[in-house]
Amino acid sequence: MTSLALSGGTRKSRFWPRVRIAAGLLACVIFLFPVFWMVLSSFKAQRDIFTVPPTLFFTPTLQHYFEYMQRADISRRMINTIIVAAGSGIISIVAGGMAGYALARIRLRGAGTIGVLILLSRGVPPIALAVPMFLVARSLGVTDQHITLILAYCTFLIPYVMWLMRGFFLALPKELEESAMIDGCSRMGAFFKIIVPISMPGILSTLIFSMILAWEELLFALVLTNRYASTIPVAIAGIAGDTVNGANWGALTAVGTFTVLPVVVFALLVQKWLIQGLADGATKG
Amino acid sequence: MSTVAIRNVHKSYGALPVIHCVSLDISDGEFVALVGPSGCGKSTLLRMIAGLEDITAGDIVIADRVVNDIAPKDRDIAMVFQNYALYPHMNVRQNMGFALRQRKISRDEIDRRVMNAARILGLEQLLDRKPRALSGGQRQRVAMGRAIVRNPNVFLFDEPLSNLDAKLRVQMRSELKELHQRLGVTTVYVTHDQIEAMTLADRVVVMNGGIVEQMGPPLELYDKPMSLFVAAFIGSPPMNFLEGSLNTPNALILDDGTEVALPAPVAGNGRTTIGVRPEHLFLTDAGWPAVVSVIEPTGSETQITARLGDYVIRVLIRGRTDVQPGETIHVSAKPADIHVFDTASGRRRETVTT
Numbered sequence: 001m002t003s004l005a006l007s008g009g010t011r012k013s014r015f016w017p018r019v020r021i022a023a024g025l026l027a028c029v030i031f032l033f034p035v036f037w038m039v040l041s042s043f044k045a046q047r048d049i050f051t052v053p054p055t056l057f058f059t060p061t062l063q064h065y066f067e068y069m070q071r072a073d074i075s076r077r078m079i080n081t082i083i084v085a086a087g088s089g090i091i092s093i094v095a096g097g098m099a100g101y102a103l104a105r106i107r108l109r110g111a112g113t114i115g116v117l118i119l120l121s122r123g124v125p126p127i128a129l130a131v132p133m134f135l136v137a138r139s140l141g142v143t144d145q146h147i148t149l150i151l152a153y154c155t156f157l158i159p160y161v162m163w164l165m166r167g168f169f170l171a172l173p174k175e176l177e178e179s180a181m182i183d184g185c186s187r188m189g190a191f192f193k194i195i196v197p198i199s200m201p202g203i204l205s206t207l208i209f210s211m212i213l214a215w216e217e218l219l220f221a222l223v224l225t226n227r228y229a230s231t232i233p234v235a236i237a238g239i240a241g242d243t244v245n246g247a248n249w250g251a252l253t254a255v256g257t258f259t260v261l262p263v264v265v266f267a268l269l270v271q272k273w274l275i276q277g278l279a280d281g282a283t284k285g
Numbered sequence: 286m287s288t289v290a291i292r293n294v295h296k297s298y299g300a301l302p303v304i305h306c307v308s309l310d311i312s313d314g315e316f317v318a319l320v321g322p323s324g325c326g327k328s329t330l331l332r333m334i335a336g337l338e339d340i341t342a343g344d345i346v347i348a349d350r351v352v353n354d355i356a357p358k359d360r361d362i363a364m365v366f367q368n369y370a371l372y373p374h375m376n377v378r379q380n381m382g383f384a385l386r387q388r389k390i391s392r393d394e395i396d397r398r399v400m401n402a403a404r405i406l407g408l409e410q411l412l413d414r415k416p417r418a419l420s421g422g423q424r425q426r427v428a429m430g431r432a433i434v435r436n437p438n439v440f441l442f443d444e445p446l447s448n449l450d451a452k453l454r455v456q457m458r459s460e461l462k463e464l465h466q467r468l469g470v471t472t473v474y475v476t477h478d479q480i481e482a483m484t485l486a487d488r489v490v491v492m493n494g495g496i497v498e499q500m501g502p503p504l505e506l507y508d509k510p511m512s513l514f515v516a517a518f519i520g521s522p523p524m525n526f527l528e529g530s531l532n533t534p535n536a537l538i539l540d541d542g543t544e545v546a547l548p549a550p551v552a553g554n555g556r557t558t559i560g561v562r563p564e565h566l567f568l569t570d571a572g573w574p575a576v577v578s579v580i581e582p583t584g585s586e587t588q589i590t591a592r593l594g595d596y597v598i599r600v601l602i603r604g605r606t607d608v609q610p611g612e613t614i615h616v617s618a619k620p621a622d623i624h625v626f627d628t629a630s631g632r633r634r635e636t637v638t639t
Contacts, residue, residue: 175370186358
């Protein structure tokens with residue numbers, strides 16, 4: 001009797017994890033399939049892309065990639081995207097990181113309200129901001145400039161970074177800074193000499209995360225730039241929205257693959273940093 | 286090395302007062318322990334000395350200088366935290382030398398002082414390890430080393446042994462005492478463990494609800510607690526208490542009618558609580574009757590738990606006994622060993638010596 005019940009229990013405990021793993025795999029397949037299809041199509045000749053039924057076997061070609069490098073200033077747009085993503089990422093990690101630290105640690109009347117207000121600004125739909133931003137940029141004469149796009153991205157990245165970093169700093173024992181302050185640091189000194197070094201995994205993953213957000217941003221880029229500072233997502237939108245010649249699927253999938261690649265690499269890096277627990281051993285063990 | 290003076294210090298968080306007017310003078314080289322239950326304000330007081338909390342009213346004076354508005358880094362103090370707060374990205378050598386580097390002391394001097402502290406604490410082999418590669422006891426030592434290298438005016442300890450296991454705690458306790466005797470630095474030590482406070486300190490300050498209940502040398506607190514709180518807090522196993530009314534100065538009538546004859550008359554009247562430490566009770570032929578419930582022999586001594594009226598009392602006797610559970614015993618105490626308190630105010634009442 002007992003052994004029966006036991007073996008039943010064992011079978012049950014093996015069954016459900018398997019179902020969960022299978023469900024997870026299924027979800028992965030569903031989410032990854034479009035990406036797979038995009039990468040696959042980017043290596044197909046134009047006629048293979050539209051074969052019905054779609055074929056998995058074809059002669060791969062790099063034609064679209066070469067074509068893409070020459071078309072529509074793509075290489076310059078790539079550089080623009082890098083400048084804008086890196087610039088806005090770095091500015092927002094510095095400003096947002098310090099603001100997040102202040103919100104986490106400084107006992108100040110109304111600090112919580114200020115924090116929530118800043119976060120609430122994320123609730124404003126970007127489309128509502130895009131046009132006023134364009135008007136401001138135009139009257140300042142800075143449309144189609146890298147700095148314009150960088151500052152525009154900072155408006156949504158800084159609140160984001162601030163809240164992520166705040167959570168990170170709250171998890172650190174406050175005795176670390178107190179100890180540093182007794183050892184001869186000012187509050188700022190304790191932040192830069194102790195808190196920043198041990199928060200590096202969090203800071204780097206947040207930086208990469210915000211750079212990914214800036215990398216793939218379309219709306220502000222579309223409104224605020226036209227040629228000189230325009231970014232890759234704008235180019236993709238242009239190719240997809242070419243109503244005269246019809247969408248060039250070969251070019252589109254090639255550009256798409258090239259755009260996604262750094263994001264995937266970055267995302268893998270974030271994962272590595274997040275897993276690493278550098279703060280181990282700070283306090284009791 | 287220097288003195289610390291706390292003068293009429295108050296602390297409130299908003300409208301909530303947590304420390305009500307505490308005054309305390311600590312002389313040069315003295316080891317003072319602040320002890321009390323959680324939330325009694327002992328840690329807050331220590332953090333105010335360190336400069337980590339603002340002072341609502343009053344003055345804190347370190348080395349004859351009012352430090353109310355002086356930043357922690359300029360108070361020339363060193364603090365050991367309960368969770369050690371070692372810098373995880375620095376190895377032991379860097380952790381211990383950090384404060385000295387902040388003070389722009391020469392490399393040679395830093396090396397010399399770190400090596401010296403490492404020798405005192407037996408950390409020479411661990412200097413290149415990161416905190417995460419150390420055991421709890423080793424981390425605790427590094428935290429102390431960080432304080433020692435500073436050669437500060439005052440050492441502040443905030444429950445530094447609470448995170449260690451019982452055996453290590455006892456070992457570190459005597460190391461700490463030895464260290465204090467060797468360095469002679471003025472020390473303020475916060476703990477909730479009355480044994481730690483008693484064994485380490487020159488003077489113990491018992492705090493409760495933001496006030497100082499009593500301060501004095503450890504044995505004075507033990508021998509002459511001035512309030513019920515101190516009597517109950519200091520000593521292990523804890524003091525036995527019996528509450529009743531004094532109809533005559535010579536007998537306490539418990540609520541169930543049991544009459545406890547007092548060996549000496551007591552001043553005053555009204556609701557009265559008497560307290561006797563377990564080791565001061567002895568078995569006698571004519572004393573307070575109590576029914577034995579548990580016998581716990583430890584070899585060198587025996588603890589007897591018994592019921593006296595509605596009260597559970599503990600009796601600690603040297604050696605062994607053939608008393609059995611269920612038996613009625615008679616216990617008594619010398620007049621000098623009976624502490625008498627006014628139940629309502631909790632304050633000590635003097636016994637009348639005739």
